């Protein structure tokens with residue numbers, strides 16, 4: 058299945074998808090970054106995936122950026138759009154256009170800790186566990202229907218870095234698994250519910 062991946066940073070989730078691509082029937086046609094220096098661009102180039110850089114600060118508005126982003130995505134006619142560490146709030150128009158075919162990975166047990174600095178906030182809140190969620194993207198920031206989560210315990214001596222590291226290990230397993238459900242046609246967004254094999258998750 059044809060995919061476009063959007064990134065802003067290191068791209069370790071992108072790498073995991075690249076590594077699993079054949080097994081999960083994923084054909085990543087392009088990687089788009091809103092940051093020129095995102096290491097994920099190099100990861101894509103290494104395996105000859107075309108890359109695009111769209112620097113959001115060079116656009117006069119969020120709408121104009123999203124329009125260009127959308128045009129760039131559409132050049133590749135993807136069946137799935139994968140937000141793999143893409144740190145941008147998207148306009149409603151954009152999210153509606155790709156409703157049901159756009160997945161995001163978020164480093165918290167949603168609905169807890171939407172937005173930024175999730176690891177710090179989980180530590181500050183003295184949570185006993187933390188984790189990662191994969192969800193369909195809707196207009197509500199980090200608020201679309203959750204598809205799957207993986208949990209990690211929070212340890213007494215955890216720092217933001219140690220916790221982030223353990224969550225990332227789970228991210229790299231969970232995202233390819235969920236993307237595979239989608240490429241198999243098992244995962245669908247129906248009436249704003251995530252469904253797997255026709256059952257609401």
Ligand code: GAR
Pocket residue numbers: 064065066067068069070071097141142143144162163164172225228
């Ligand atoms: C990951 O932890 C991902 O869950 C998070 O950014 C990181 C990207 O790492 N995404 C968000 O916070 C989205 N709101 P990576 O570039 O190494 O995949």
